[in-house]
Amino acid sequence: MLIKLFKHEFKATGRIFLPMYALLVVFSVITKYVNQNMRVDSLLFGILSYLPTLMYICIIAGICMMTLVLLIQRFFKNLLGPEGYLMHTLPVRPWQHVACKLLTSTFWSISSMCIVSLSSLYMGVNVQDWHSFIATFRGMLAVAAAPLNLTANAFFWGLIAVLVAYVIKMTLMIYAGLGIGQLSSKRKVGASVLAIVGLNIVEQLAAVIVLVLWGESSGILSHGSGAEIIRFVFWWIMGSAGLFSVIYAFVCNWMLKRNLNLA
Amino acid sequence: MPHILECKGLVKRFGKKEALAGIDLVLEPGRIVGLLGPNGSGKTTLIKLINGLLVPTEGTIRIGGFPPSVESKRLISYLPEHTYLSDWMRVRDLFAFFKDFYTDFNLNKAEDMLQRLSIAPGDRIKTLSKGNKEKVQLILVMSREAQLYLLDEPIGGVDPAARDYILSTILSNYSESATVLISTHLIADVERVLDHIVFIREGKILRSEQVDTLREQEGKSVDAVFREVFKC
Numbered sequence: 001m002l003i004k005l006f007k008h009e010f011k012a013t014g015r016i017f018l019p020m021y022a023l024l025v026v027f028s029v030i031t032k033y034v035n036q037n038m039r040v041d042s043l044l045f046g047i048l049s050y051l052p053t054l055m056y057i058c059i060i061a062g063i064c065m066m067t068l069v070l071l072i073q074r075f076f077k078n079l080l081g082p083e084g085y086l087m088h089t090l091p092v093r094p095w096q097h098v099a100c101k102l103l104t105s106t107f108w109s110i111s112s113m114c115i116v117s118l119s120s121l122y123m124g125v126n127v128q129d130w131h132s133f134i135a136t137f138r139g140m141l142a143v144a145a146a147p148l149n150l151t152a153n154a155f156f157w158g159l160i161a162v163l164v165a166y167v168i169k170m171t172l173m174i175y176a177g178l179g180i181g182q183l184s185s186k187r188k189v190g191a192s193v194l195a196i197v198g199l200n201i202v203e204q205l206a207a208v209i210v211l212v213l214w215g216e217s218s219g220i221l222s223h224g225s226g227a228e229i230i231r232f233v234f235w236w237i238m239g240s241a242g243l244f245s246v247i248y249a250f251v252c253n254w255m256l257k258r259n260l261n262l263a
Numbered sequence: 264m265p266h267i268l269e270c271k272g273l274v275k276r277f278g279k280k281e282a283l284a285g286i287d288l289v290l291e292p293g294r295i296v297g298l299l300g301p302n303g304s305g306k307t308t309l310i311k312l313i314n315g316l317l318v319p320t321e322g323t324i325r326i327g328g329f330p331p332s333v334e335s336k337r338l339i340s341y342l343p344e345h346t347y348l349s350d351w352m353r354v355r356d357l358f359a360f361f362k363d364f365y366t367d368f369n370l371n372k373a374e375d376m377l378q379r380l381s382i383a384p385g386d387r388i389k390t391l392s393k394g395n396k397e398k399v400q401l402i403l404v405m406s407r408e409a410q411l412y413l414l415d416e417p418i419g420g421v422d423p424a425a426r427d428y429i430l431s432t433i434l435s436n437y438s439e440s441a442t443v444l445i446s447t448h449l450i451a452d453v454e455r456v457l458d459h460i461v462f463i464r465e466g467k468i469l470r471s472e473q474v475d476t477l478r479e480q481e482g483k484s485v486d487a488v489f490r491e492v493f494k495c
Contacts, residue, residue, distance in 0.1 A: 007363070088316055089341045091365070
């Protein structure tokens with residue numbers, strides 16, 4: 001059933017993301033071509049030459065906005081709004097709905113980051129400079145990784161792991177907030193926003209308190225070397241993201257299973 | 264004969280408000296049952312509890328022997344009061360969706376019903392009128408070969424011609440061994456199709472019996488008895 005949910009969720013979201021990605025690719029090419037080849041010899045051409053760049057920036061902003069909006073909208077409308085009457089009467093368990101929405105949303109969030117990054121690289125780096133760019137990038141990673149006794153590759157994948165863990169945790173926090181907000185009989189949207197802000201504050205406070213108490217009691221924060229502190233913070237980020245993800249997933253599942261409040 | 268639906272001591276409270284106050288109800292297969300009561304009597308709450316959309320405060324529910332769960336959802340075909348269709352989808356997408364999730368969905372039956380309504384499978388839901396959206400939803404629900412159909416106000420807010428279409432669709436498409444539970448307060452329109460009635464008021468069942476027995480005992484139509492029982 002989870003695979004069937006994925007299939008329909010990708011269909012519902014892909015119809016929005018894929019055209020936007022295609023638009024970004026097209027405008028990346030156009031903007032780069034215009035910037036490299038257009039001769040600005042009048043005010044009009046000067047203004048016109050900036051139009052593709054403006055469009056390009058708007059598309060990037062649109063993709064970022066759309067990723068966040070769809071993350072919220074798909075969960076809220078599809079599971080907590082009128083469409084919930086269909087979704088929650090399918091022979092599917094509540095955790096499968098949460099897993100489907102989470103993994104699809106994470107996939108699109110990471111895809112959006114990748115496509116925006118790749119497009120920016122394409123815009124900023126010429127093909128002939130590509131090898132020197134990669135070498136410079138690897139060098140920067142190696143410099144950052146050296147105090148940690150890590151290779152550039154290990155450091156890079158560590159950063160990616162932190163990013164993915166945070167995307168998953170943030171997504172689940174938003175879902176948990178929406179699940180709590182839907183309990184309100186009249187102002188579901190307002191209550192959801194308050195719940196998300198509230199969860200964020202509580203999480204930040206709890207995470208910082210644990211960081212300080214644990215770091216101080218183990219002596220790492222006061223006496224540890226720079227590498228030890230960075231390693232400690234890395235595992236704290238991963239651990240707290242994992243712990244809060246589990247808590248938020250439990251809240252989401254419980255809300256959908258025991259406290260559904262469809263209008 | 265096993266019961267398709269069995270509710271024992273069913274209570275549902277929303278805060279201090281008691282929507283259902285101890286429902287005991289048993290339905291057997293092969294019946295068309297009218298869940299009849301005025302607005303706010305607890306009809307929708309009872310249907311949502313059977314569906315698993317709500318959790319009872321007290322009491323138990325069994326659908327074909329299962330508590331509300333994935334197993335019971337396989338047996339139930341539910342038509343809610345509101346439209347639940349996604350506007351961006353085409354009718355054929357919805358058919359594919361139902362076919363994917365319900366093994367008892369009869370695609371040929373659905374396509375046949377759709378053809379008779381002159382709605383193209385490629386039509387997007389957002390381009391359909393409100394009436395046609397409701398009809399497509401009814402086609403989806405009645406194209407399943409389910410054991411229990413829960414129809415919440417299927418004829419509420421539609422014109423008399425559409426009511427006839429809806430009732431004839433229900434009658435001609437449910438399987439003989441299935442039970443159809445129709446919730447409504449428009450008694451006169453559904454009376455002719457009912458085998459059994461359940462009168463509900465303020466979350467309590469006032470009466471649950473065969474339509475023929477009720478008519479014999481009271482010497483009146485169900486509509487007339489309803490008006491008497493629920494007189495303001």
